[in-house]
Amino acid sequence: MTFTDFNLKESIQHAVAEAGFTEPSPVQQEAIPLVLDGHDMIAQAQTGTGKTAAFGLPIMSMMEADGSVEGLVIVPTRELAMQVSDELYRFGRNAGLRTATVYGGTSYSKQIDRIRQASIIIATPGRLQDLLKSNMIKISPKFVVLDEADEMLDMGFLDEIKNIFTFLPKERQTLMFSATMPKAIRKLAEEILENPKTVSITKSETTNTKITQQYYVVQEHERDDALVRLIDFKNPNKCIIFCRMKKEVDRLVAHLTAQGFKVSGLHGDMEQKQREVTIRAFKQGGIDIFVATDVAARGLDVNDVTHVFNYHIPFDSESYVHRIGRTGRGGKSGEAITLVSPNELRTIKRIEKDVGTQMSTEVIPTRVEVQNAKANELIAKIAETEVTEAAINLVKTLQHDLDIVTIAHLLASMIQGENAVKGKDKIGLDHAEIAKAFERSRDEKSSKNRGRGRAPRRRNDRDRNERGGDRRSKTRHHSGGGRDSRNGGRGSNRG
Numbered sequence: 061m062t063f064t065d066f067n068l069k070e071s072i073q074h075a076v077a078e079a080g081f082t083e084p085s086p087v088q089q090e091a092i093p094l095v096l097d098g099h100d101m102i103a104q105a106q107t108g109t110g111k112t113a114a115f116g117l118p119i120m121s122m123m124e125a126d127g128s129v130e131g132l133v134i135v136p137t138r139e140l141a142m143q144v145s146d147e148l149y150r151f152g153r154n155a156g157l158r159t160a161t162v163y164g165g166t167s168y169s170k171q172i173d174r175i176r177q178a179s180i181i182i183a184t185p186g187r188l189q190d191l192l193k194s195n196m197i198k199i200s201p202k203f204v205v206l207d208e209a210d211e212m213l214d215m216g217f218l219d220e221i222k223n224i225f226t227f228l229p230k231e232r233q234t235l236m237f238s239a240t241m242p243k244a245i246r247k248l249a250e251e252i253l254e255n256p257k258t259v260s261i262t263k264s265e266t267t268n269t270k271i272t273q274q275y276y277v278v279q280e281h282e283r284d285d286a287l288v289r290l291i292d293f294k295n296p297n298k299c300i301i302f303c304r305m306k307k308e309v310d311r312l313v314a315h316l317t318a319q320g321f322k323v324s325g326l327h328g329d330m331e332q333k334q335r336e337v338t339i340r341a342f343k344q345g346g347i348d349i350f351v352a353t354d355v356a357a358r359g360l361d362v363n364d365v366t367h368v369f370n371y372h373i374p375f376d377s378e379s380y381v382h383r384i385g386r387t388g389r390g391g392k393s394g395e396a397i398t399l400v401s402p403n404e405l406r407t408i409k410r411i412e413k414d415v416g417t418q419m420s421t422e423v424i425p426t427r428v429e430v431q432n433a434k435a436n437e438l439i440a441k442i443a444e445t446e447v448t449e450a451a452i453n454l455v456k457t458l459q460h461d462l463d464i465v466t467i468a469h470l471l472a473s474m475i476q477g478e479n480a481v482k483g484k485d486k487i488g489l490d491h492a493e494i495a496k497a498f499e500r501s502r503d504e505k506s507s508k509n510r511g512r513g514r515a516p517r518r519r520n521d522r523d524r525n526e527r528g529g530d531r532r533s534k535t536r537h538h539s540g541g542g543r544d545s546r547n548g549g550r551g552s553n554r555g
């Protein structure tokens with residue numbers, strides 16, 4: 061199937077070809093014909109599956125570019141507004157369709173000017189409601205889209221959304237997109253949609269199949285070491301590490317910075333400006349690692365995120381789906397890696413079942429294994445390196461005092477020292493130990509008769525001790541210049 065199979069306006073088809081899209085994604089294949097037929101629609105599909113084009117292309121194809129606001133797209137965050145706006149502008153510019161982006165924190169007058177010239181508005185709920193309520197703008201869009209509806213509800217925008225709809229014409233085509241379909245979403249759909257068609261990309265397609273999912277079983281106190289080892293081993297281009305709490309984000313940022321990684325935290329309560337600067341640095345490669353909470357990473361769309369790490373398993377399956385959807389975007393492949401303690405094995409099984417995918421159980425590579433892998437990379441890199449004039453002169457100088465083999469040994473040692481893998485050799489559980497842990501967790505479940513499928517959040521004594529261990533290592537960081545004696549620290553080697 062190609063985009064020419066749809067009945068899209070010529071100028072729009074042209075833009076799709078220019079964007080380099082060849083094959084419509086599953087959600088696009090299903091949604092585009094339904095929207096062109098004039099139906100209301102509720103569509104469920106995982107992030108990164110091309111929902112913007114799924115609604116953008118058909119509604120823009122039906123627009124007349126008559127100078128009025130014909131389309132309204134409501135999105136949860138300012139970033140998403142800018143992003144969706146960019147994509148829609150690209151599709152619509154040849155058709156004479158202008159976009160206006162509407163969000164809080166900037167001047168009203170500029171936005172109102174833009175809205176006067178726009179065919180499509182992309183807006184966050186708060187600012188849009190302000191503009192409508194105060195009569196600063198009057199619009200009667202024929203097409204209304206709620207994008208990432210579940211996130212908007214999670215962020216507490218339900219009242220704003222309901223209120224916005226009181227200002228919109230009854231005669232309209234309404235589309236709702238959501239990665240997940242909790243009850244609140246279905247209820248809202250009943251209120252704002254009329255005879256909607258449902259598009260649900262089935263579970264195996266919901267989680268982007270290009271994302272491989274793995275988990276590693278570690279003891280509580282091994283999480284930091286496991287994380288660093290895995291980053292060393294996987295060598296991610298860009299990665300996001302998810303934590304449960306802001307406190308943990310801060311601690312991990314300090315820890316990883318001390319290890320020489322280019323890392324930054326992403327907080328829900330960061331100022332918008334600061335947040336944008338940080339995200340830009342991440343996009344441009346000034347930062348390789350983001351440590352974030354679920355809330356902070358909402359709507360974050362950065363291409364080339366090769367790995368998502370769950371430092372802790374998320375509390376529910378929906379967060380899991382959202383988190384791993386930050387990688388594998390735009391048809392690229394990605395890896396989602398989750399650290400679980402033996403106590404959390406049942407939680408991971410439940411998430412596997414909910415999400416409908418199978419994750420593979422992996423064993424954390426030993427220090428020697430990572431070292432060998434790095435040595436192989438190094439050999440390949442040496443083979444590719446071109447000899448420079450400066451290098452020839454350097455070797456000439458060295459040869460005054462040393463023979464050529466000694467020089468080679470010294471240079472190799474220097475490079476390897478920079479790449480040295482730290483930490484204890486074995487981290488986490490091996491396959492046999494994981495199997496045992498599974499057995500234990502099943503026994504516990506049947507003997508205690510806890511049949512509800514959710515791992516009980518008990519804090520046993522060992523757990524408490526390990527938490528204490530975490531705290532101690534934090535203190536060490538602050539007082540000891542970031543050197544963690546447990547795994548050597550590498551602040552002096554990297555960065």
Ligand code: ADP
Nearest residue numbers: 081082083084085107108109110111112113390
């Ligand atoms: P979603 O809204 O589902 O999270 P997006 O609409 O943001 O996904 O699309 C994710 C990325 O995939 C964007 O960079 C977009 O340009 C690209 N994309 C969308 N549809 C296609 C397609 N059919 N072929 C190639 N790339 C696509």
Ligand code: MG
Nearest residue numbers: 111112207208
């Ligand atoms: Mg989207």
